[in-house]
């Protein structure tokens with residue numbers, strides 16, 4: 909993990925919260941609590957970009973579920 913990576917993580921609104929919130933059993937239907945935290949997070953975009961760049965397949969990152977991130981990756985490929 910690089911220094912920049914560590915910096916945004918430490919500033920995440922989810923720091924200290926139960927990680928299970930961000931890994932709900934069904935991240936399409938049960939992600940609302942996580943998304944509410946992400947919506948207030950100052951480093952949401954850095955977090956989302958990290959998840960997209962690293963192909964994180966589980967959990968809510970940057971306010972986006974795994975399915976939403978797959979959609980974003982497809983859009984990224986189309987516009988690249």
Ligand code: SF4
Nearest residue numbers: 920922946949955970
């Ligand atoms: S965007 Fe969400 S998951 Fe990412 S650091 Fe912020 S609160 Fe945590």
